[in-house]
Amino acid sequence: MQPTDLTPHAEPELIVFRDVSVHFPVFNASTRSFRKRVIQVATGGIVAPDHTGHIVVQALTNLNFGIRSGERVALFGHNGAGKTTLLGALSRIYAPTSGSAEISGAVGSLINISLGTDPESTGRENIFLRAAILGLGRDFIQKNLEEIIEFSELGDFIDLPVRTYSSGMQLRLAFAVSTMLRPEILVMDEWLSVGDKNFQSKAAARLDAMLRDTKILVLATHSRDLALRHCNRALWLEHGRIKLDGPVKDVAAAYFGK
Amino acid sequence: MLENLKAAMADIARSRHYASLIHILGWQDMRHRYRRSFLGPFWLVASTAALVATICLILGPMFGLPPEQYVPYVAAGMIVWGLIVSMCTDSCQAFISQSTMIRQTAAPLFTYVARVAWRNTLLFAHNLVIFPVALWISGAHSNMNALLAVPGFLLVLANLAWIGLVLAILSARYRDLPKTIDSVIPVLMFMTPIMWKPEMMPLRIGVKILQFNPFYWMIDLVRVPMMGGIPPGKVWVGAAVVALVGWVVALILFARTRERIVYWL
Structure with a gap:
């Protein structure tokens, strides 16, 4: 491949969002009740959505953007701006309530790497559990088991229940398994940073290895440094809409101030 | 609609890819x-x-039934009934109790229903221990027909799986449903021949109505072979037809709601 072809815009758009909105209904007691729903149907009354007491939270509204292979996108925005919801939509967890979201390729989401950890099971069992949640094959983990255990620096603790671990140990284990993932599109909520100084450099190297094989990164972050270091583009979300979209330098300057 | 239906079937097909998750979580639930x-x-x-x-001690003598008939009948009936009850009640919570996980991973939704089915299959397997003991205590005998209980069980499970999927979806949306199921179950237990036998019914009409109780033939599909009999062909066919129709209904419901379920949690 010619070097000139490597510019991001020559690459295909793997993610295309057109007018994507994600609105959460808030059910009050009356609409959740089965009894009342049956009565509604039975009496034949068609009740307009507004009158059933539906309140809708508009987490994302009319998002339009595309992300090409090779792009590393930082998501900026205050708490509640819709960053996590957008990560969920990118991970195919939330289907848009309106609009269309086309996502081509396997998505790996590291939104909460400790999700599903079972404190009663051993570290070893949790490796398989965590891997299963990520959709990694059992054989694949079996093959890399020793490497994961060694990386997590847990030693003999690996055969003890995870509830006996310090929070740092738990995080190292979750990190070691989660970074086995090799998705085409990687979605992260904050940059993963675990352990002491020594471990952090090891962890950074492992994350970099993971990123090398990843076509697209979407990283929600509050850190200007991380965004500038790892990303080449940024989206600034405000009240569930895109306020600014462009090269990370420009957006960071606007969002964080000069 | 067709696209949604395809997506719903893809969800179920993709849950096979998560077999180890289903297995680990099923065991973990039990432990x-x-x-x-x-x-x-x-x-x-x-x-x-x-x-x-x-x-057996209280109702057996009251009904005047010999223990070698009554004890295995009640034991097998209760074991299968236990499976049906726990599948129905647990399925109501299949999505609700896993809301954190569902909101953070893209694992197919059917995975959570399969997990409930697997856990209950494991518990059912434990409960099966009771049956040989019941045979031995009452001095009854079974025969090779007992092997028919395996396909019978699979057919029951095929039915419980679509019922579970429907209950999981509807419970996520209508939170009164799990409570409704909880209160209907004990009523159903008395309406289903577990402690009593259909031939004890005083009115012919009662036996006729009983044919429409799906739990009756679900239990019989496993209970009859366990006791050494062969369930009549119409029971097999009926159960298969209900499984087929039920799965079509469940798939249509799943297709229509799949994308919305996460919003309801």
């Missing part, structure tokens, strides 16, 4: 429930056994 207790899952076995023994 957690009886964590650090001495008997472990055999607590469930003990409580089923106690129930069977009590029914």
